[in-house]
Amino acid sequence: MAVPQAKYDATEARLAQMQRPAGAGWAEAARDAALARVREMGLPHRRDEYWKFTRPDTLVQPEVPEAALFDADEPEMFGTFDRLKIVFVDGVFDAEASDDLSLEGVEIERLAEVTRTDIHWARDHYGVLEARGQAPVARPLAALNTGMAGDGVVLRVTGKVSKPINLVYHHRATTSEAVLHHLVKLEEGAALTLLENGPAAARFNNVMEVEVADGANFQHIRTQGRDHERRAATHIFGRLGQESVFKSFTMTANGVLTRNECVLEFTGDDAVAHVAGAAMGDGDFHHDDTVFVTHDAERCESRQVFKKVLRNGATGVFQGKILVKAGAQKTDGYQISQSLLLDENSDFYAKPELEIYADDVACSHGSTSGAIDEEALFYLRARGIPRETATDLLTLAFLAEAVEEIEDADLRAEIVERLEGWLTRRRG
Amino acid sequence: MLDINNLHVDLEDEDKSILKGVDLKVGAGEVHAVMGPNGSGKSTLSYVLSGREGYEVTEGSATLEGADILDMDPEERAAAGLFLAFQYPVEIPGVGNMTFMRTALNAQRKARGEEEMSASDFLKLVREKAKTLKMDPDMLKRPINVGFSGGEKKRNEILQMAVLEPKMCILDETDSGLDVDAMKLVAEGVNALRGKDRSFLVITHYQRLLNHIVPDVVHIMANGRIIKSGGPELALEVEEQGYEDIKAEVA
Numbered sequence: 001m002a003v004p005q006a007k008y009d010a011t012e013a014r015l016a017q018m019q020r021p022a023g024a025g026w027a028e029a030a031r032d033a034a035l036a037r038v039r040e041m042g043l044p045h046r047r048d049e050y051w052k053f054t055r056p057d058t059l060v061q062p063e064v065p066e067a068a069l070f071d072a073d074e075p076e077m078f079g080t081f082d083r084l085k086i087v088f089v090d091g092v093f094d095a096e097a098s099d100d101l102s103l104e105g106v107e108i109e110r111l112a113e114v115t116r117t118d119i120h121w122a123r124d125h126y127g128v129l130e131a132r133g134q135a136p137v138a139r140p141l142a143a144l145n146t147g148m149a150g151d152g153v154v155l156r157v158t159g160k161v162s163k164p165i166n167l168v169y170h171h172r173a174t175t176s177e178a179v180l181h182h183l184v185k186l187e188e189g190a191a192l193t194l195l196e197n198g199p200a201a202a203r204f205n206n207v208m209e210v211e212v213a214d215g216a217n218f219q220h221i222r223t224q225g226r227d228h229e230r231r232a233a234t235h236i237f238g239r240l241g242q243e244s245v246f247k248s249f250t251m252t253a254n255g256v257l258t259r260n261e262c263v264l265e266f267t268g269d270d271a272v273a274h275v276a277g278a279a280m281g282d283g284d285f286h287h288d289d290t291v292f293v294t295h296d297a298e299r300c301e302s303r304q305v306f307k308k309v310l311r312n313g314a315t316g317v318f319q320g321k322i323l324v325k326a327g328a329q330k331t332d333g334y335q336i337s338q339s340l341l342l343d344e345n346s347d348f349y350a351k352p353e354l355e356i357y358a359d360d361v362a363c364s365h366g367s368t369s370g371a372i373d374e375e376a377l378f379y380l381r382a383r384g385i386p387r388e389t390a391t392d393l394l395t396l397a398f399l400a401e402a403v404e405e406i407e408d409a410d411l412r413a414e415i416v417e418r419l420e421g422w423l424t425r426r427r428g
Numbered sequence: 429m430l431d432i433n434n435l436h437v438d439l440e441d442e443d444k445s446i447l448k449g450v451d452l453k454v455g456a457g458e459v460h461a462v463m464g465p466n467g468s469g470k471s472t473l474s475y476v477l478s479g480r481e482g483y484e485v486t487e488g489s490a491t492l493e494g495a496d497i498l499d500m501d502p503e504e505r506a507a508a509g510l511f512l513a514f515q516y517p518v519e520i521p522g523v524g525n526m527t528f529m530r531t532a533l534n535a536q537r538k539a540r541g542e543e544e545m546s547a548s549d550f551l552k553l554v555r556e557k558a559k560t561l562k563m564d565p566d567m568l569k570r571p572i573n574v575g576f577s578g579g580e581k582k583r584n585e586i587l588q589m590a591v592l593e594p595k596m597c598i599l600d601e602t603d604s605g606l607d608v609d610a611m612k613l614v615a616e617g618v619n620a621l622r623g624k625d626r627s628f629l630v631i632t633h634y635q636r637l638l639n640h641i642v643p644d645v646v647h648i649m650a651n652g653r654i655i656k657s658g659g660p661e662l663a664l665e666v667e668e669q670g671y672e673d674i675k676a677e678v679a
Contacts, residue, residue: 379518382478
């Protein structure tokens with residue numbers, strides 16, 4: 001099918017503006033293939049069904065919209081955790097600010113290096129899950145990323161890694177653009193906690209491909225920074241082997257435009273995948289969670305838990321799908337997306353979908369949107385808790401189900417503290 | 429302690445008057461019971477006093493130790509020493525019972541210019557009070573009232589009362605939905621809190637709760653007014669004769 005003219009023009013304009021990194025033969029081939037996918041699909045357009053609730057214009061246009069810098073006057077995210085830090089400033093690796101890239105149980109490399117190496121395990125994985133994720137729904141910004149990303153981390157996890165790896169993204173220039181592509185491969189029985197935090201750039205395109213082999217365990221916790229004017233399009237592509245575990249949680253406070261896509265595929269039996277998000281926004285905040293989970297194995301469990309707190313005209317979007325293929329018997333699929341609208345000007349759009357071809361499955365989904373419960377508010381106030389504190393308590397309670405998805409108690413506490421901070425700062 | 433004068437209250441959304449001139453004085457350390465048939469305005473009285481939205485005071489006044497409470501926000505009334513034990517305690521998933529009580533206690537202390545209580549002191553206090561109410565410590569960790577039985581919810585109300593140590597306690601049909609054993613436990617909890625500086629207004633439909641919490645004064649409320657007041661024997665009269673006879677008698 002030919003790409004419509006407007007879309008073709010927009011795609012070519014963007015491609016012409018970007019600089020393609022050079023690399024070894026296999027990387028060149030992977031990038032050629034990815035850019036061919038981009039041209040075949042065309043970059044997102046606001047008339048695309050998949051972008052019905054989120055305008056992609058500013059993610060697609062060649063010019064990066066200016067984003068003011070934000071100076072956080074608070075303790076560094078995950079700062080109290082023993083972790084291995086890998087820092088990117090406006091998408092550029094910062095060796096000085098990063099820790100030594102050696103840690104037992106994991107080989108840590110950078111995409112910029114491995115794509116210059118002729119023989120590397122990454123050649124059989126780079127862009128593979130992204131390409132698989134292009135059907136049945138096109139995700140052209142992810143293909144653009146595969147074609148243009150010059151750096152990122154390449155992790156091969158062979159054991160149970162003792163401390164988290166933390167990707168830290170700083171935003172320092174008002175019109176910077178970051179395109180990072182991470183490759184994570186957990187070998188059989190391996191375990192890794194990966195943390196990501198920060199706004200990354202004025203415009204950020206991030207892709208993470210995660211292979212979770214049989215019995216492996218991947219825990220991912222991400223916060224997207226405090227900068228409000230930044231724009232981000234992120235994709236996580238995960239493939240799960242037998243009895244593996246994949247858990248991903250994202251906290252988003254602020255951001256004029258965020259589109260977080262997560263595309264997961266169960267290929268081995270008895271695996272578990274949980275994807276969760278807590279987003280809070282004010283004013284011209286726009287946050288979109290788009291999730292696609294494919295069950296192609298038996299007895300797997302998937303959970304999607306997304307909560308959004310919206311105020312002063314903020315917008316939240318959830319598009320979540322569970323696809324259960326024929327033969328994926330005993331699938332346990334759960335999906336909930338809820339918004340708490342703190343005033344009448346804020347909007348929440350939800351598109352939950354189930355598509356099931358197996359006959360012995362348990363799948364449920366729910367989506368709600370509502371205001372603070374007045375009965376609960378009065379109960380708290382009648383005990384002496386001031387209205388604002390009571391509203392905050394109820395807001396945190398609303399977000400709790402998503403935050404509970406974080407397995408590690410300390411990391412969960414860190415996230416709760418940040419959520420409380422956000423609420424406190426917004427008090428009159 | 430509590431002084432209610434000629435209180436008139438309308439429902440805000442409808443043009444309907446519920447309280448039509450309530451006069452009630454509860455002295456320090458006294459226990460008063462308000463009895464009345466359904467729709468007499470008993471629960472409205474408790475809600476108006478605690479500051480629930482949706483009611484409009486058209487006439488009259490209510491003061492707590494001389495301070496006009498009708499102009500206060502619900503949280504200010506609580507800090508001033510007013511406590512409403514809810515007829516239907518609200519379930520709040522996601523907010524832990526302990527967090528809730530500690531936030532409430534410290535908010536009240538802060539509002540009164542007092543020092544906040546430390547986490548460890550608070551824990552000690554709550555555990556001790558919970559024990560006397562025979563509450564499972566597990567209930568303290570659970571979200572507020574979530575998964576509690578009817579009796580557990582009411583005991584949780586009394587626990588909050590014991591922790592917050594209010595001056596004026598209003599019990600809104602605390603006996604509703606309780607079996608005899610649960611009612612006894614709740615009554616014991618209340619009786620333990622009786623003292624010369626603490627007053628109670630016990631709102632109830634039936635006399636049976638008053639066997640356990642013996643009042644100093646009983647008021648009969650009907651059609652938005654207090655139509656008769658007397659000693660504890662008045663409650664027995666209601667039990668025997670029903671409200672209709674008393675209404676006829678005063679009419």
